[in-house]
Amino acid sequence: MIRHECDKCGARLGASDIGRFVVKWEIYAAASPVELEPDSVADPARELGHVIEALEKADPDEVEDRTYRAFRFDVCDECRRKLLAKPLG
Numbered sequence: 001m002i003r004h005e006c007d008k009c010g011a012r013l014g015a016s017d018i019g020r021f022v023v024k025w026e027i028y029a030a031a032s033p034v035e036l037e038p039d040s041v042a043d044p045a046r047e048l049g050h051v052i053e054a055l056e057k058a059d060p061d062e063v064e065d066r067t068y069r070a071f072r073f074d075v076c077d078e079c080r081r082k083l084l085a086k087p088l089g
């Protein structure tokens with residue numbers, strides 16, 4: 001039997017789905033599409049090389065943190081209400 005508890009307050013949630021709510025968060029870099037004009041980059045291959053070099057030196061977890069992360073939480077009804085009233089705490 002699967003037991004759930006509220007990921008925010010630790011309250012034990014019932015065996016059924018009544019009173020259990022799922023919260024999903026996505027955090028990702030806000031980036032507009034890059035529009036490249038033919039003359040905007042003098043040497044595109046060199047610029048791409050710099051990007052690849054920077055990524056090779058970067059910490060993979062930090063790169064992932066800065067680009068995209070998704071979370072899923074189970075919460076009780078009381079914590080659902082609190083999150084809706086003040087989502088960022």
Ligand SMILES: [Zn+2]
Nearest residue numbers: 006009076079
């Ligand atoms: Zn709770």
